[in-house]
Amino acid sequence: MNAIVVSALLGVLMMFSGLFFRKSKQIQALALVAFTGLLASTLYDKFLVSGSEQSFFGMIHLDSYSAWFNVLITACGLMYVLLFHKNIAEVGKNDAEYFALLFFILCGAYLLSSFSNLLIMFLGIEILSIPQYILAGSDKENIKSNEASLKYFLMGAFSTGILLMGITLLYGASGSFDIMSDKFTLQFVSLESMSSLSFSGIMLLIVAFGFKVSAAPMHFWTPDVYDGTPTAFTPFMATIVKVSVFLAFIKLFHFSFGNINETWQMTIAVMIILTLLIGNITAVYQQSVKRMMAYSSIAQAGFMLFAIYAFNTTSWKGLLLYSVVYTLASFGVFAAIIKMKDQTYEGFNGLAKRQPVLAATTAICLLSLAGIPLTGGFFAKYFLLSATVEQGHMIGIVIFAVLMAAISAYYYFKVIMSMYFKDGDAELIATPSSFENVLYIINAAILILLGLLPGLLLL
Amino acid sequence: MLILLLILIPLLGGLLTFMTPSSKASYTAIISSIGTLIVAGSIYFLYTQQRNAEMFAFDAQWIENIGARFTIGISHGLALLMVMLTALAFPLIYIFIHHQKRENKSVFYGLMSLAQMGLMGVFIAKDALLFYGFWEIALIPVYFLSSMYGGSRRIAVTFKFFVYTFVGSLLMLVSLLYIYQHTNIHSFAWNSFVEAGRNLPLGSQIWLFCLMFVAFAIKMPIFPFHTWQPDAYEQSATPVTIVLSALMVKMGLFAVLIWLIPVLTLGADYWMNTIMILSVIGIVYASCLAMVQTNIKRLIAYSSIAHVGLMCAAIFSQHELGIQGAIVQMFNHGINIMGLWFIVSILEDRLNTQDLNQMGGIAKVAPTFTIALVLISLANIALPLTNGFVGEFMMFNGVFNAASPYRVSLTVVAGLGVIFAAVYTLSMIRKVAFGNVNTNTENFKDLSNNELFILVLIMLLILVLGFYPSLITNLIAGN
Structure with a gap:
């Protein structure tokens, strides 16, 4: 609860800090302090506020799971700022604003993790999205960045319309925005109680959410946007933003539409198959590692959709673990991409000899993305697959998913092969400082720790 | 608690080796591998004395939420044998290659130690998730080793190997998950898996069995999943090939015996004929291919497929x-093939070729080497009084008495494999050791001291186990 307010205030503070601080270093330092403060406020929400909390006229309901989720994405956000703060400041002249927008995005994420009213959910998604349109176009001189921003904005506007339409239909069917209210829940108790109006509403919501999490066939914006966006912002957009939307997705569908899961599970299953297929197959053919990561983020979204598909508690645990592990692993890979002069696979040739630490941590992150045991990625995939098997029917989709995971190993290992087994002199824009090396190691160590003891996260 | 050392020593030894400078790396690795061997030896001793069972079992909470436990232990002779083989192989490899030149020795030895840890884990894990974890962990260091050291095509070949096995193990994971969901108390323990498997209907057992068997068949490898193997053996550096062929192959067989047949009994009955037929096809097919090979590494690779086919x-x-x-x-196959690879390694080192046609006449210049070559090769064809004979005899006996309508024809066709084995192995000896000395082989140096030491050890093992097979059979009788 406090985190929502604090993040908004810190965003405003960051915005004005540009007036007071002339040096970029000072702004970066302020951003780091502010992120730490934000982390403290989420921790306060989680551990010092007792039980689940309702406020803002019952529009917000923060339960223990959501509070923990907030803590984790904020911690990941702190890791992001630590790793990339220099690169963020280098994107353009308005560094204070960039950091401010990050806080606003997080504010949207907190709303999404704790809404109990469809309007708040809508607000959350909008607060989350609009700063991204700006960040995508922040490299104003670059035509690709402009394209990314415009594309994202147009497609995002469409999906917002669809989302609103879905909410409207649900409101029309139930007469309430409040997903906790009797009016709303009674509508979705069983298949008989449900009107066709609310069925259409649910389908529209799936489309809108699918767009935000870049699930096929609503994924077409993703590669261009992630590729065109300045590399400093792509990791944030591909991870923290995406997993926040996933949390809203699972909350709405499991809490409110859980009893009627037969109606939407098949749609999700088709989306999973398409997303995994398109994401993985297309990623194989990419020349640029950054673009490969864009497609891989589609493929990873396909895996995360299993959390929505499987209607049980294991999928909640899995989503939590997957979010954190996927986020940190992507950060690790992007930390290497952003240092490279040439972002194709060839550009990575021989990185292991020049930067052993960066290469090793990137390799661990890639192994984690591929889901190799001993890294967190394995347990992330494990929990989601386990949840789907627990669901009982449709084992075929699980087998399909693991085959796709094997394909994903192909393109992740291509980077490892470039770094370790091919000769070349990988040219870097800047050599990592020893502080950065320590951060890379911490990041990779967390992934390995979660690969050994995933229980640590599942409070 | 003692058993925990089997994993800890190679793990810590491996990590330590990464940090030691290249010139000293082999010593750290040798010390840690000998430490492991001592631990394995004491476990062997205690096991045969039938006492202190708690010394070789360890159990701890791992992931509470899903009922996975860190349970390791040696409760049957098979696990003990495999642990002994693993513990024995690594010091031998290290001492043998001690003098060889290699880039980045600390990385090489470090990865080797980690591979040993993974292998040990596979053989002693008694929790399905732990087993799966070690199964994959064993693969990763080997992937890096094969990609970094070896022939010119190594990167592509190793990648093929990796993708094959990765697909297999992921399919196995699905199967494990399914069985796990059907355990009573949601546990990964071996016992609950066996119980859950017993209650599964035949319909699900059939496809579960397929998923798991593919993983193990790729690892062994069984025809038609073997295509990665000759390339990988040929292109990897010899120490890595030894790990692949003497130890990792056994992971597949071990898993079939421990995790597949007891768990999915009905499925195993259902597929029994198909698999025996595939295995026998594999024996003949691989033997025929072995006969026409001119590359010595490929020859041994195909011979290994044939042997594994018979075991399967x-x-x-x-x-x-x-x-x-x-x-x-x-x-025994682990011992023999290790010996063969050592022989190959010596040949390759001195002659800079793997081509059999460029060898010849080595018997005249290097008699000691030739004795080792002949004896180890004879063990490979399972001549009586070598260690290969007993096992092969028992296996044929088993195939002949199998509850299969095709048992006689299967035995006869598999028997062809033995004859073929004699053909290709003897012709290999002929091409290497006999005939005229050529320019390539005239300066062939006989065995150096540490090579002699290792090969004598292996020959001793071959003969001792050939004369007293009861050393092994006693261990496994009754379970």
């Missing part, structure tokens, strides 16, 4: 003697 057929004969024979052979 014997295991699926479901006949007690056959299974025992397969277990005996798992150990």
